[in-house]
Amino acid sequence: MVNQQTAEFHETSGRFLAIAEREVGRIILDIHDGPVQNIFAALSQLYVVQRQMAQQADEPPEELERIRRSISLLENALNEIRTFMGTFRPPEFERRDLVSILEGLLIQHEELTGNPVDLQLDGELPTVELPVKISLYRILQEALSNAVRHGEADQHTVLLSRTTSALVMEVADNGRGFDVAAILHNPMAGHFGIDGMRERIGILGGHLDIASTPGHGTRIRVEVPVPL
């Protein structure tokens, strides 16, 4: 009875994960359809004006400087939107398998940070349900981002393997590491998103362990149960 209730709880929670991702996707599309198109179009026109002004006048008019400043402001705005959309836009969770989804994240991470990520696949991996894909994707994203922001890591390894009853993802980095106990017991620390990662995996009936020592990088191990 208890097992059945737990299973139902995990299933419902898993559905909510999918709904949350769809909502984020919708918001991103709104930003895409509105501001991005308009700024891109405005910039194209400003370039044309800038070019004409620079060609026509012997001495560049004062307005040219104003146009340059406007161009620079709009380019900065696009830059900020790009980072935001890249981080939050959900991949095609339903179409791709887990490995392909995680590979996409690694392409993105490498492109944004310049850090290479070594992905290792150990043996035959099980096919996993949508909520598991979502959770592992978001956890890996958080782990990589923490490693760079807080640990100043420049190399990462991701290992996927399976035990008899679980899928295992291990994420290691060469960053400066931290005192796990001190961070987890400090309510002011914000836990670097660790709580969020734990919650994501907890609602699927899995768990997450963190091993780290100052000066020796960080290793995060996530286990999520999968059918035999």
Add this chain to the structure above:
Amino acid sequence: MIRVFLADDHALVLEGLRSLIEGEGDMLVVGTANDGDQVLDAVRQLRPDVVVLDLQMPRMGGLACLEAIRTAGLPTKVLILSAFYDGDTMQSALEAEADGFALKTEAPQQTVACIRQVYQGQLVFPQAARRWLRQQRQRPGPSTDLSEREAEVLALVAQGLTNTQIAQRLQVSDNTVKFHLQNIYQKLGVSNRTEAAGIFFKLRRDGRP
């Protein structure tokens, strides 16, 4: 002259890009479309050197257009124009055999530079995405020991047909289609038709249909 065709559902973007491209001196916009479903016919007629396809268009998106251009065997270079800089979008563009990837969240002049690069035959993608493509080609793909009939069913699934439509097309019962699908899922190690379609496109890209 580099002959360019532009497809984007935002009139302002089309207008902006057109002015920018025509100011280049060595480029000419031979036509534009505001949705993907107009692109294939136009490309057949106008024979542009480079087609710029917006990823998101209402009736037919950039990737579907690209698939149609490749299936028709038209020799044009294709540059995908996207506001999205995530790995998934780049993977999809590479899987669909785009020649390049330009960002709407980067300066529009960058798009013009990308048009020139794909025209010259370069694969214009970020380095990490190009490396991913190379690895994909080296990695042994999923099992392909599908029967002829199963391969046929998979191809129709990939086109987005329902079981009933597939049954009609192959003149068999719905149950037979379901039976084939179960076998396909099992052989490919997937759990639904969207994943199966994903593998179909991957196999086709690797030249192992």
